[in-house]
Amino acid sequence: MTAPSLGKKGLSLPRESAGPEVAWAAVRFAALTALCVLCYSNSLHGELVHDDVWAILNNPDVRPGSSLTNIFSNDFWGKRMADNTSHKSYRPLCILTFKLNILLHGTTPLYFHVVNVCLHCAVTCLLMFICERFTFEDTRLAFVTALLFAVHPVHTEAVSGIVGRADVLACLLFLLTFLTYSRSVGLCLSEDSLPSTVSVCCLLVSLLLGTCAMLVKETGITVFGVCVLYDALVLCRKPLIYHLSGSRLRDLLSICGPFIKRACLISGYVMVIMSVRLWLMGGSMPLFSEQDNPASFSPDLLTRCLTLSYLLSFNAWLLLAPIVLCYDWQVGSIPLVESLDDLRNAATVLLAMVMVTLCLRCIFSLQRQESREILVGLSFLIFPFIPASNLFFRVGFVVAERVLYMPSMGYCILVAHGLGRLCSVLGRLGTTVLSVGMLILLLLFSWKTVQQNQVWLSREALFLSGIKTLPHNAKVHYNYANFLKDSGRHQEAIHHYTTALRLYPHHASAMNNLGTLTRNPLEAERYYRKALHINPQHNRALFNLGNLLKSQGKEREAETLLRDSIRFGPHFADAYSSLASLYADQKRFAEANEIYLKGIENCADSSDLHNNYGVFLVDTGEGELAAAHYQQAVRLKPAHYVAMVNLGRLLRSSNENEEAESWYKRALEVTRKVDILTPLGALYYNTGRYEEALQVYREAVALQPDSTDIWLALAQVLAMADRATEAEKMTLDIISRESRCIECYRLLSAIYSKRGNYTEALDALEKALQQNPSDLTVRAELYFSKGNQLREMNQLDRAFESYQLAVELKPDQSQAWMNMGGIQHMKGNYAAARMYYQQALLLTPGSKLLKENLAKLDRLERRLTGGA
Known part of the structure; x- marks a missing residue:
């Protein structure tokens, strides 16, 4: 191999004719791009899977409304770098690309995949360019290197998995750093000197690009070592060896000055940025478990x-x-x-x-x-x-496999080098055989890459592939079980959790999750306690056991467990909500409020925590403050329809019907659920918009046809919309399925009463009372309604008895007291009437009707007294 000629700003190869060479170069770049696209085109329609969910969908720093400053203070997963539970992976520039993806196209996976494939194309083309300029004299070997890199199956995780963008983008910046550094070094002017730095700008740009590579992924910083080594052994190779082996060793420092300055600059800069990196980590390394890396934990x-x-x-x-x-x-x-x-x-x-x-x-x-x-x-x-x-x-x-993306460049270069050496030795026939073999290898690699891309299309495909490939790996069984659990396939999930525990009995998370699937509380408790025996600081096992004991009334132990769950998982929002609800149930509102505030401080990006705190504030009469937290929940998670419905209910209670309606409709844009439709239907019903209420309730019934409450609400709307026949038929149909439906009998009574069929109305109320409702308020209301029907039928004595029964059950029924007074008034029992009127007036002192009745009573008594 002959030495390359040194150009003014780096290495260059002699050019015989620029035109054809540029054309062939364009063809090579186009071929590489096409090959990359063909190999990875079937990955474009994949979902966000595995780590993608945590790095993108569940990462608060990626959301459009989040602060950019958080990206530079948090780790790759959105946790603060100084936090003990942080992964310490500091990749803000990669997170910025995710954020840009979401700002432009939302969370649509297609565009994330398109960016990854484009980056892989760029890396492949740049690798060939660098190999042509700085590695091989034969451009065919550079092309073979890039071909092998383009189709290598080990790259599928980095390219098809969105989180792998960190590796691909860092590799691109790695190559750009190497390129700009090499161009910053000039040629040797004489045998007595080393190449000088001809472009300080290129050198500084290389420092910037290398820093960006590190800010995309930590391995990017290794490019500085490659640059210095290449400088020493290639760019400075002949004169450096000459001076090291010659007699002028005493002049080495002065002659090697340009290289030493570059090396010192790079070394000093690396020390500075590594110190900053360590400072960002809070001076501590990430904490891993034995299952993450068993070999490093071996005693x-x-x-x-x-x-x-x-x-x-x-x-x-x-x-x-x-x-x-x-x-x-x-x-x-x-x-x-x-x-x-x-x-x-x-x-x-x-x-x-x-x-x-x-x-x-x-x-x-x-x-x-x-x-x-x-x-x-x-x-x-x-x-x-x-x-x-x-x-x-x-x-x-x-x-x-993703960490092999960058090292595979070196592998491809070495393979191409070996191929070139063999071709030079074997002659034309051997070269032909090797070329055919290389073509077969490229085809096999391409086929394997296309097949492997299928694995990354969905969570189920990915996790199932792990079980097929490594059935003895407990982690893949655990991951697949998690998917099955989320999909509602609980029996299959139990099987794979059990398998994971058989392969790795100390898997605390599998033990905990198995507990969440069992229906037997005693068995669930046993699993949670086993998980805590394996890992006493397992915050989710502490949380689950605490909730289980809370449901069993063991509040003191539950409180201790939930507090420990927060202590060992300070960013676990559900634990704060559960402990606060425990305090609220015990009427310890101040402590509950304190826990919610502490949770919001530590989990400021938890939309559920803000929503739950809003519910607590409504219950404690702080509606205005609750509205702010509901709105914050929606800002953090624009699809949080539960917070939208809660906010709608809050506005509805304040008679802000238009705003409430807008929030209900906004929730329906997220999902069409019964929990959203029914409060919207109630709003329409209460504001007299019966046709709209009918439309909403019919949709709700279609979604949940077995719900008696929704059918009944629909019948009530029909009754109010003057469609009594339909309402009656629907109500009777409900009763045929649910004979103990008290509200159905009440509705029938109202329908019959409106028609003037008082006997049928009274009969419906009697049937409702025969169900012997346990709620005293409901029984009191039924007796009150019965009294009204009897009064309409002029059966005043029986009506009075019904009203008496109503006030015995519910003494605060002002209307019943007043009606009792009215009956006595009509019967001439003025003293009794006055007593009942006055009792009613105590309950509703502002009632004009009561005051008028008392005034009439006064006049009658005066007249009787005067006549006497």
Whole structure:
């Protein structure tokens, strides 16, 4: 291999004719773009799955109304970086792209996928460009590198999974950083000097781009190591070796000044941004559990070393032969290597031999200036993988295919280099055979990529694929069980939770979730307590057990458990709501209010917490303040129809009917549910808009045809809309299905009474009373209605008896007292009439009718007295 000529701003290859070369370059870029689109076109209609839900749908920082400053103070999942429970993954620029996606197209998954595929196309094309300019002299090898990268199946998680955008975008910025840094270095003016920095602007831009790469994903910072190494061994290679091995060693510092300045600048800058990064983390590393990375938790040093070394070869195998791919490699997927006689150690040794051979080859070829391809391949392979290697700090996974996106560039370069070397040795026939073999490999990789994309189309497809691929992995059974639980397929969920526990008995979350599915309270309690035995700080198990005990009346223990749930999960909004409701039930309103406020402080983005606090405020007479929290719930979650309905009810109670109606309709735009339709129908009914009420209640009945209450409400509207025959028929139909429907008999009585059929109306009320309602208020109202019917029938004595029974059950019935007084008045029992009138007046002192009746009574008594 001949040395490249050095251009003014970096490496360049000689050009014989620019026109055809530009055309061929355009063809190559177009072919790569088309290939990427073809391979990933079937991923475009996938859902937001797995981590996408937490990073996008459940991430408060991504929502349109959220503050941009939160993105730069919170982690990738929306938690504060300084929080002990934070994942410490600081990727604000990636979150900004998610936020931009939502601002432009909402949460429609298609546009998220389109962006990911476009980014993959850009990375592939840029990789070929860099390989042409800085790695290979033969552009065909650069094209082969990019082809292999475009179709490699290990990229499906990064490209088809939206969260993988962090890896793809960081890779793009990684390459741009490398490109601008290389262009900032000039040519060697003489054998006695190193290349100078010809473009300070490019150098500063490379620092900016590298920082952006780190702010997209942490592994992006490794590009600075690649740049310095490339500078030292390629850009400065010949003169640096010359001075290191020559007699002018004393002048080394002055001669190597340009390189040393660049290296010091990069090193100092990396130290500064790493210090800032550590400061943002609150000076602590993320906390992981044993199931996240079992090898790093092993107490045996030999096991740790052997397993972590084997994982390097396992990752290498995924690059070489991506046959078995899975979205999750945790909890039993890769058993620990616990002894030297484990056959898997052979893979570790083989990988070590290959890497040592490549490194030696790179070192020895420095003298012959043939190291560029191997050096770039190794640096692109090794440096981006270092953060995932457990070498410097513990990571939260065993194997993650998405982290291989950047290292795979180096793998592709090394494969292309090997292919080029073999072609030069084997001749034309061998080259043809190798070309056919490479074409077959590309086709196989393309087929595997298209097949693997199907896995990422939905939650069910993803989780089910995990079970088919790694049936011995407890985590995939747990994830699939969660999906089944959310889908209402509880028996299947129980089976997979049980399987997860059989494979990994210490899975506290599986134990807890299994408890939520059992119908037996004693069995559920047993599961919750087992989960807490495994992990005493499992805040959801504490929450579930606390709620269970609260429902059983064991309030003291429930309070303790719910407080612990908050202590170990300070951002778990449901625990605050549950504890506050416990206090509210005990009439400890001040404490309940304090818990709600503390919850809102720690979980300011919880729409449910704001809604629940609004309900509490309404119950305690703080309606105006409640309205603000309902509105905040809707701002946080624009689809929170429960808060909209609650706000509508609150406005309705204040007779703000137009605003209430608008909120009900807004809720109906989110979903057509009975819980929304019935209060809207009641609003129309109470404001005399009977036709609209009929339309709403008919829709509600269609959604829930078994609901007696909705049928009855519909019959009541028909009765008020002067469609008594339909109302009567519908009410009788309800009674035929539900003979103890007291309200149905009351409605029938009202219909008959309106027609003047007092006997039938009285009979309907008698049937209602025969049901012996347990509610004293309902019985009192029935006796009052019966008294009214008897009074209409001029059966005054019986009417008086009914009114008497009504006030015995409910003494505050002013109208019953007044009617009793009226009957005595008509019968000439003026003293008794006065007593009943006065009793009614005590209950309703502003009643004009009562005052008029008392005045009439006074006149009658005076007349009688005067006559006497």
